[in-house]
Amino acid sequence: MIFLRLWHQSLLSTLPKSQLLAQWRELNSIFAKEDRHILINYIYDYPKDDLFAYTQLVLREMRARDINIRTVDKMERYFANGPFEKVTHPFVHHHNEEYFEICYFNLKEKFMRGQKDFDAERYEALTKMYVVEMGK
CATH class of the missing domain: 1.10.287 (Helix Hairpins)
Known part of the structure; x- marks a missing residue:
């Protein structure tokens, strides 16, 4: 059973590496299959702008830690209809x-x-x- 969670964006810098890597895997699963799970269903109530902004925060943290990001193809396909509006607090009512x-x-x-x-x-x-x- 997969337990998806999008960590509160303020905590990304404190996540252990394994949690940060798992966050990237979970995002890629959302990009590929638009996963549904009780812990993340709220993201579909928001414009894609929020998920795009959140994804950029995760990528920035991974790059800050010199974590190799092997592939972004699922993300690029998912967000192909951009550009997206700047969102300073993704998922503001839930996060x-x-x-x-x-x-x-x-x-x-x-x-x-x-x-x-x-x-x-x-x-x-x-x-x-x-x-x-x-x-x-």
Whole structure:
């Protein structure tokens, strides 16, 4: 069973590499099959501008970490009818404070359970971001 999730865009820089790579795979699955899943169905309520903007954020983070992006053909086909409007906060009504917190606790559990590529430094950055975003 596949569990699709588009992580809150504010957390992309704190994702362990495995989560970031999985995010790219999930996006490619959406591009190829327009997957439906309870955790991502909301994306189809938005214009493609939002998914395009979100995808650019994921690509930017992957490039910042020097992660090799082998293929973008599915993405290019999916977004072939562009250009797209600039969106500063993709999925604004869903990627809100509550969703940020849901994603944070999901990642916190991964760290607590010993995910191999989730080091203490990345977890500390995640926790600092949580404190700033949530005022806690």
